[in-house]
Each structure stands twice: as structure tokens, then as C-alpha cells.
Amino acid sequence: MALLWLLLLLALAGPVGGTWDSCRSTCGLRPMVLNESSAIPEYRSSDSANGTSLDVNPGTWTGIASIQVTLENGTWHMCSGTLISHRWVLTAARCFTTAEDVHKWKVVLGATDLAQPGREAEVFQIKRVLKHKNYDHDSERNNIALVELEQPVECSDYIQLGCVPDSSVAVAELKTCYIAGWRASPESAPGPRLVLQEAKVRLIDVQLCNSSRWYGGAVHPQELCAGYPRGGIDTCQGDSGGPLVCKDNTKEKFWLVGLASWGRGCARARRPGIFTSTQHFHAWIRAYTHPHPPKPSPTPAPTRHSPAPGTVPDISFPKRTLMQFLEKLQEMLELLRDRKG
Incomplete structure (x- = not known):
């Protein structure tokens, strides 16, 4: 019985070490972009529109x-x-x-x-x-x-989770943003070899994007603009649905603020990438990914009889906690079996 209680505590405490063994309760906690130095291409107002992106290392864009x-x-x-x-x-x-x-x-x-x-x-x-x-x-x-x-x-x-911002996040005020997508490597032969690349971008005011010399009103309220006024860095074919992430201004957290949606051409001046705002659809996303939010357990009514001395009280655990406990128990039994073998 003592072993079972120990295993239950381990299941409730979560994984130990530098990795997560499940996707519960964590998102955006590790930077999706590890290199925040100027090595990541970023367009500056004095530069010409000739930006490039950089290949990323494994584990950099985990979501x-x-x-x-x-x-x-x-x-x-x-x-x-x-x-x-x-x-x-x-x-x-x-x-x-x-x-x-x-x-x-x-x-x-x-x-x-x-x-x-x-x-x-x-x-x-x-x-x-x-x-x-x-x-x-x-x-x-x-x-x-x-x-x-x-x-x-x-x-x-x-492999880790991206964080969808709710209404409490001031997305328009986020300054450090990135895009990523797979591009054909120039060294690939004989056929195309798609490697993941990243680039730094800036959020652009939607009103500016909708001005007559830009998109002329084609950008919807549930969309974001990101890139640079003179172009040079942009999403393109094959990037649809890809992430636009921005670093929180105060916390070590990255927000999945946009999904690559459309644009006119690729990397053209006054034609930045248009992204679906995930914040706008936060409620729609939760309606499907969290269809049955847990309800608070009612306080049990006092009973006439207390548990007998030396017995384990009758405790009701949520189904997910029980499943996690059973998974931990199975892992422990397999470990003991391997050691005995």
C-alpha cells in the first residue's frame, strides 16, 4: 500500500528533470526561438529589401x-x-x-x-x-x-506546446516576433530538401496595412500584419497555417499570436504577411480543445462515521489523475520487471 501511495504522489508531482513527459499544464514556457541575437535576420529602415532567413537547430521551434x-x-x-x-x-x-x-x-x-x-x-x-x-x-x-x-x-x-493568448494579453504591444517555415535547401540534390528556417519580424498596425497604398481595406479585423514596410522577409508558399510567435514583454513566455494566412506575392514592399489572429478565435479554440471544463467538486457533507484507525480514507480522484497514476504504475512495474530479468 505504501508503494501505491508513493507512486500516486509521483504521478501528481509530475516529471522530474529537464523534459516534460506529457503535455499537461505547459505551453510557451521554453523559448520557441533560442537565438534572440542580431544573427536572426531583421529588417532595418536603412536596409534594402534583401532579407534572408536562417536555418534553425533541432529543438528551437518545438511546437x-x-x-x-x-x-x-x-x-x-x-x-x-x-x-x-x-x-x-x-x-x-x-x-x-x-x-x-x-x-x-x-x-x-x-x-x-x-x-x-x-x-x-x-x-x-x-x-x-x-x-x-x-x-x-x-x-x-x-x-x-x-x-x-x-x-x-x-x-x-x-516537441512542446504553443500558447494561444487570451484577451488579457496586449498582443499589439509585443515587440519581438518571429516566423518560421520550411524552405528548399540550395545544397539539396538531386531533389528538393525542405529545412526549417526562421526570421524576425515586426507587427504592423492593421490600419496602415489597410491603407490605399498597401492592402486597400482587404485585411479583416480578425487578422494581423507582420513583416516590414519594404518587404524582404515574409511567409510564402507552403507556409499556410505556420506560426507567428511573439515574446511576452515581461515574462519568459512566447505567444502564438498568428497563423500564416495570405498575402499578395512574397516579401514585396507594402505587402506584409497577413496572419489569422489566434487571440480573436480563443473562445472557438477552447470550445473544441476543452469541451468539458472541470467543475469544482462540491464540499462533502459531514458523515456520522469516521474511517477506522489504520484504514485508507475513500478518496475520489479525477479520471485524468487516475489515468496518470496508472501510467506511472505501469512504467514502474515494467522497470522492476526489467531489473528482475
Whole structure:
């Protein structure tokens, strides 16, 4: 009995060490961008529009996902997304406008080189896709979708969660922002080799983006602009649904503020990237990823009889806590079995 109580305490305390063994209660706590130095390309007002992006190291963008489809001529990276819970990836609805069979699609997490994902990468089959019911393909309004995975994700140093900001976060005041996406490596041969790259960007006032010399009113209130007035750095083909993340101004936390949605051309002057604002859809996201929020347990009424001396009181645990305990117990039993063998 003492061993069981010890295992239960371990389950409640959570993992020990430098990694998380599940995706519970953590998001954006480790920087999705490790290198905040000037080495990451950033456009300055005196520069010409010739910005470039940099390859990233494994474990730098831990929440980013490659959404792929298998066709008769091979498997292809189609869009990007971000893991936001142990079963859900957030992406753009336009990625699935022609998707007839989701079973041909998959999600790859923890990879920086899609040609050589490495041992840290994980592949998940898609259970279902939930596009926003008001998504309009022509205007790209409400361009957001949730992808449910067949199996839950186990977090690691290479796979962690992105944080969707709620209404308490002043997104417009965030100063340090980044984009990432897969690009064909110039050294790749004989075929294209997609590697993850990143770049620093700035949030641009939507009113400026909607001015006559920019987008002329085409940007919707639920969208963000990010990039530089003279262009040079931008998202492009294959980046749809990809993350726009910004560092919190006071905490060591990164917010997933946008999903790459659309733009006119790539990296053109006065045509920055347009991103779906995740904050605007926070309630919609929670409605599906947290459909049954836990209710506070009522205070038990006093009983006439107290537990007998030496007995364990009858304690009711939430189902998730019990499942975590059983998983820990199974791991411990397997460890003891291996040692005895």
C-alpha cells in the first residue's frame, strides 16, 4: 500500500528533470526561438529589401508541425501548424479546402529537416479536421482550423506546446516576433530538401496595412500584419497555417499570436504577411480543445462515521489523475520487471 501511495504522489508531482513527459499544464514556457541575437535576420529602415532567413537547430521551434499528404506521386509537405494540446494542432482552414480523405494526411512534429526528420521527430495520423464554419475561401476570412490527432502527443525537448493568448494579453504591444517555415535547401540534390528556417519580424498596425497604398481595406479585423514596410522577409508558399510567435514583454513566455494566412506575392514592399489572429478565435479554440471544463467538486457533507484507525480514507480522484497514476504504475512495474530479468 505504501508503494501505491508513493507512486500516486509521483504521478501528481509530475516529471522530474529537464523534459516534460506529457503535455499537461505547459505551453510557451521554453523559448520557441533560442537565438534572440542580431544573427536572426531583421529588417532595418536603412536596409534594402534583401532579407534572408536562417536555418534553425533541432529543438528551437518545438511546437511547429509539418502537415503532409500522401498522393500517388509521393508524400508532400502542404502546410504548417502548431501543437496546442496533446491531441490538437492549430492551422489554416485553406490547407484542407480540397482534402477529401483525411486518412491520407499526417502531421510530423519535432522535425527541422523533412527529408531526414531524425529520431526526435514523431509522425501522427489525423483523426479529423475542424474548419471554422464561417471560413470563406475567396476572402480568407475566418481562415483557421483544428486538426485532431489519432494518438496523444508525448512532449519532449523537441516537441512542446504553443500558447494561444487570451484577451488579457496586449498582443499589439509585443515587440519581438518571429516566423518560421520550411524552405528548399540550395545544397539539396538531386531533389528538393525542405529545412526549417526562421526570421524576425515586426507587427504592423492593421490600419496602415489597410491603407490605399498597401492592402486597400482587404485585411479583416480578425487578422494581423507582420513583416516590414519594404518587404524582404515574409511567409510564402507552403507556409499556410505556420506560426507567428511573439515574446511576452515581461515574462519568459512566447505567444502564438498568428497563423500564416495570405498575402499578395512574397516579401514585396507594402505587402506584409497577413496572419489569422489566434487571440480573436480563443473562445472557438477552447470550445473544441476543452469541451468539458472541470467543475469544482462540491464540499462533502459531514458523515456520522469516521474511517477506522489504520484504514485508507475513500478518496475520489479525477479520471485524468487516475489515468496518470496508472501510467506511472505501469512504467514502474515494467522497470522492476526489467531489473528482475
